[in-house]
Amino acid sequence: MERILRFFIERHLLVNLMAGALVVLGYLSATSLDREFLPSIDAPQIFITANLPGASARDMETKITIPIEEALEGVEGIDHFTTVISDNTSFTTVNLYDDFDSARIEAAEVDLRAAVDGITDFPPEMEDEPTFLRIDPGTAVVIEVLLTGPEPALSEAAEDLEDRLERLDAVSDVEPVGLQDPEVRILVDPILAREHGVTLAEVIAAVQRRNVSSTGGVLESAEERRQVVMWSRFEDPADVGETILRFRPGAGALRIGDIARIERARADTGLIVHGDGRRGVVLVVDKRVGVDIIDTVEQVQAELARTPLPETVEARAVNDESIMVENRLDLMFTNGLIGVLLVTGVLFLFVKPGPALWILVGIPIVFMATLTLVPWFGMTLNLLTLTGFIVVLGMVVDDAVVVSERIVVKRAQGLPPAEAALAGAREMLAPVTAAAATTVLAFLPLTVLGGLPGKIMWVIPTIVVIVMLFSLFESFFVLPAHLSTLSGRTDLAKRRFMEVLEGLYRRALTRILRHRVATVAVALAAFVAVMGVVRPLVPFVLFPQTDADRLMVKIETPPGTALERTEAVAVDLTKQILEVTADDIEVVTSRVGHQNTTGLEKGFGEADNEALLIVQFKKFGRTHTNTQWIELLPKALTVPGDVGVVYQSEFFGPPTDLPVTVHVLSNEDEVRRGVAFEIARYLEGTPGVVEVEIDERPGTPQVELNLNYEKLALRGLDPETVGQTLAAAFYGFEASEHRDLRHTTDFRVQFDPAARGDLDALLETPVQARDGTLVRLRDVVDPIEVPSVSRIYHRDGYRAATVRASFLDSSDLTALTFAARMEEELFPRLADIPGLFVFNGGEALETQKVTARMAVAALLAVVGIAVVIWLMLGSLLEALFVMLVIPLAIAGVIVVFFLHGEPLSMFAMLGSIGLAGIVVNGSIVMVDGIHRRLRDRDGLSPDEATGEIIEAVTERLRPIMVTTLTTLGGVIPSAYGIGGYDAIVSVMSLAVGWGLALSTLVTLFLVPALYSLAGDMRRLVGGPASRIAVFRSGFATAAGRPGRR
Structure with a gap:
């Protein structure tokens, strides 16, 4: 390894060309990346639609749904399937195991098609075979175009614009909603x-x-041929x-x-679309695979601007996803820039300009090198990709700070620049590599977390891992060559305030070590108190919700109500909402004929007595949040007494259901409905539970x-x-x-x-x-x-009803705790009913899956970190000293979230697991310093050993403080939304930033106390008092460390 280090140190031109090439390649890669809000995922879902014109829901169930579901039972890989049956239509959603990749999903689709194709008892009047749909992860709805006006001009204009948009290069499909054939x-x-x-x-x-x-044939003569056509x-x-x-x-x-x-x-599809109360048509635009969302929207906007429209027809873009993408990317860039400035300030505060400058040069080199690999991993430029860069922003200089600090020390000892660079890099190779390895091992299990959340989150740990590996490369093969070019001694001396800070730390540490037993006892007591008292007070929410800009208003008129009357109610409520929310509103669109919030692109209705209003608020400059409007609108709107209205905010995150989702399965209609109503009454009687609804409702007589x-x-x-x-x-x-x-x-x-x-x-x-x-x-x-029902629901072949509800923001209820409460209080009363199955689903079930996977990832991370530290230090006891920082850091995260009033979430857990690999880095550097100081120095008295420990850790104070403050500086802007707030980035940054800051106190004071206490214990049992285990691992030997100082 020494030869390789020397090779790069002595070849400055090669190093500079290599760094420049990485920067150029990274820039070219970054400018070609597609931009999107969240990563596209290949959802393990396949949709089967079957139509039988004129058939009632019960007819559809008997003739179509049951044969399809019987065929599905023999297909491997199905987790569960559900079917919604309405007049004329049967819509089955097949949910495969959520860890299936694209290849296994495609194979399952082939099996499903074969199973359904094998059905021989479909009714003869069924003209079309069932259709299969699998959502292409590369396509996505990017914008909607709303046209309003009278007929027939409205339909003619919509058809013309649809044709124009479908011809655009970036557009894969345009789905008209409300435009009938x-x-x-x-x-x-x-x-x-x-x-x-x-x-x-x-x-x-x-x-x-x-x-x-009909074509009859051809008339032939000597002179000509003529075709005969009837x-x-x-x-x-x-x-x-x-x-x-x-x-x-x-x-x-x-x-x-x-x-x-x-x-x-x-055609009468049972669906009517409105825009701000006027009859309308919505064109839902999907982008092509591999096309940038912002470029696609720009093409659509340009085509809309140049399309001539009748005077009576208006058209405008709504639900423009590119605005959110641009905003989030700008937000991340702004916070990242502020973080870079803070990191720069920390470096120039603690490190003299020469080394600090070369450390900073490493940031673009490492980031650009990472960007060269981003396309190879199938990633795009999105919120989570940039989150990974921001989380690692402060860490990217950690390795460089430690290596440069050691090179500075070697220069101060009088070694020539090249030799100082070689000696410093060689000496830090083992601890810095181990420190980087712990960070990589902490994040690595998260890249294969599995499930739908894992398919979205994997990009964050992947970015962190790639950046850390390139940071390690830059710290040993680029930075030493750059530092070896520094001349003179001025830039190598410590700043005056750092010397004062070291003196204060030395005196404080002396007092701590005198009372090391009490120090360790207080730390353990604090940990127990936090986990026993504070942790139960911090709720867990699967996905933190950034305030959405869309509100769904579900309207239900009495069963049997004509579509026209439901339309009139929807129009009236639309006008009221426009008036009440005038300062915040952008547009209100409606779907009269169904309430399917996940099927806004559907072109047909399901029930004449249902309607859905999509309230699109301004994306910026609002006076009220969605949550506030949910509380205000019921008081401000005048709703007919026989009309039901439910308000739901748009949900952010992977596909899941509401916080309270209870599935009731039974083929006995009276039993199923009775149990569903009993659960609904239980929910309505629980403070903090709102928006209770049962999907199975009475239908048209x-x-x-x-x-x-x-x-x-x-x-x-x-x-x-x-x-x-x-x-x-x-x-x-x-x-x-x-x-x-x-x-x-x-x-x-x-x-x-x-x-x-x-x-x-x-x-x-x-x-x-x-x-x-x-x-x-x-x-x-x-x-x-x-009597009848508007729709029949099936789950895994049983008739089903689902009870759903949400929580007030002011309540302390969470999906997981409330599900456990129902399983304890409510479900036992229903257990003895024959043929009945009742169980929780939705967010509660998804939370259980995620926490279980996170626990496995955390265990793998901790074990991997422990093994690396043990191999590096050659001592299990010293490895335990270092590992003790992890639980105390997690306790610190819990305290931070409690003080900030934030719930723990999936992204907070991700940050906490990654934190485990970060917090041990300072301890590794510190223990390595103590180890080197005491190596081969037997016979020291307790006071002498304590003095050596104090000097060793004081010598490491500057790199530990710099690495902590740079990491904190990198994430603080995102944690507090200085350049713009995002809930995902904020909670992760809080966990990493403040968790590291609090754990640094443990590193600076508790680790030396534990080291001294271990010496006391060894003396008590008669072992050598002053000798601490030396490096014995081949890893350390391979670093080329000299045998003695």
Whole structure:
């Protein structure tokens, strides 16, 4: 190793070229990185959607959902699956094991497709096969464009803008919400149809036979070839009314227009979109894989600006994710710059300008070298990538400070520059490498934490590990060469105030060592007090919430309410919200027809009595936070008495559910609903629990037509024919289509709306029997009105209900503690009900998984750190001295969070585990100094040994203080949001910064006390009093350390 060190020290040009190349490569890499808010993750979820037009939710469950779920049971790798069943649609979410990588997810998708493809008992009227969707981690919604105005100008403008945006290079997809496909409705008058003896099936067949085309062949002659084509398609969709149904003797042709009204319209998807109370369309824009989010938004904004719009239509961008990305990146850069300035100030305060300057030069070299590898690890420039750089900002100079300090000492002892650089680097190789290794080992297990949180968080520890490795490289192969160029002695002397500080420390340490037993006892008592008293007072929250800029308002009108009335309620509440929140509001968009906060891009409704308002607040300069508005809005809004309203803030973090999420599984409807209501009552009676809701709700009252099978057989009918007639009468049947270059227009045959609201008219519907006679529905069915649900929920093949709730910010409740409380107080009362399964999910379950994984990562980190220290020091006892700093540092973190009123969180835990590898660095340097001082010096009296210990640790005071203060300076701006606040970075910076600061006190005073106390114990048992174990590891020998001073 000495030869390698000397090689670089003697070749300044090579070192400078190498450093310059790293800086240039890093810059080129940084400028090509994609920017985004959070890392894209490959979520282990696959979505299966199946449609059966005209089918009720119960029909969908029996005919579609159950066969699909039975097929899923044989597929490996499924953690659980859920299905939401509504009229016409079955939507299954398959959750794979959350540690699956992309390859295993793709393999599972293949197995799922094969399983579903093998289903042979789907109903014959199901025209389309189930579709599979797996979200591409490289694509993301980056911006939405809201258009408002009257029809038909609104739809025409939306279609034009959709086409324009889809042609942009950076855009992968544009999903229109609220823009329905054009269709021609053939609205049959049932009275006229009965008078003429026409059934819906006959109308459908007539349209299908008329709207055809065919190529017959080719006419060939000696001179030419001509193709023969039969063309009978509608040139104008409105021409469908002229289609002949039959000829009547003496009355001429009976046309479709004689019994039906032809209407151009848009498909009825059960969904209405609004913007600030006006009918609208939202275009949801996804970026392409590997394209920068900010560049994508700029392209969209530019295209929007140059697109001509009708005077009656307005368009504007909403939910612009690039604003948040730019803000967070600017925030991180600002805090990072402030941190660099603080680190610079600390260095120039404690170190003379020459060495300090070369130490600072190492920061861009190390960071740029790291940036060269960032693309190779599949990382982008995002919040967590920059968090990793900020966390390690102060640490990046730690190795360089220790190495440079030792080189300075060697210069002060009179060695020539090159020899001083070599001797200092060689002497510090073992302790500095060990110190860097402990930091790497602390963060390394966090890179493979697993689960969805681990798939997001891994970038932080990965950045730290890479930076620390490059820092080690720079400290031994670049910095010594630079320091060897310094000439003269002026820059190598200690500053006067440092000499005064060392004198004060020496006197304080002398007193501490005189009372070392009491010092150790006080430290242990403080640790016990913190863990026993303070720790229970600090709650744990999985993800700290930065104040979101979107608020979700869920509206529910009574079951059976028409969509138009729900729309009116939504519009009224929208206008009230715009007025109340005038100083903070940006826009209010709505989805009338569903409340799915995770499916805002859905193009169809689920329940006519549901609506969702998306309240988009200003991103900056607000007067109230989301939490404050949640408390203010219920008091300020006037809501009809029969309308339910729930307010929910947008959630930040990996996909999870609300803090309180209780799943109730039972195929017995009365049991399941009764237990769900009992849980809801329990939650409503608990102070601090708010926004209690049950997903399984009463639906539109249902008229059940019970078939009389004897009459069916007698009349020559079957249930399938009757069912198809009913579906066509109400939902409509897509008989054919008309295509042009831009649109596909469906021909939908159904009853006139006036007839669809009358049960008597329905029962008069004629159905054609096998012998051609017409039979009225009332002759073969018995109508019964029964209750229904708006949607049916399944979980792992069982019917399910989920009870959800949130906590007031002012309460001391957390997901984990409250889940434990329910398992103790509530769940035992439900345990004896047959066929019932009740369990916690959502944030509580995710918290349990995360804490378990964190515990394993912490154990691996501590074991790895202990082994490195033991190998380096060659003494288990000395390794224990160093390791004792870790639990005391964690206790310090708990005190800091308690004093700041912050809950512990996943990112605080990540910072604390990483802190374990950082805090031991100062102890390693200190113990190494003591070790070197006492090596091979047997026979010292207790007082002499104490004096040597004091001198050894005093000599290490400056590097320990500099490394602590530089680390603290690097993270303090982010901890307190000096350049802008972010909850993730803040809690992590608090843990690292103040945890290190408090543990430094332990290093400076407790470690020497423990060392002295160990000597006392050895003398008591008769062992050598003054000899401390020497380096015996091959690691230390390989460093080339001389045998004696």
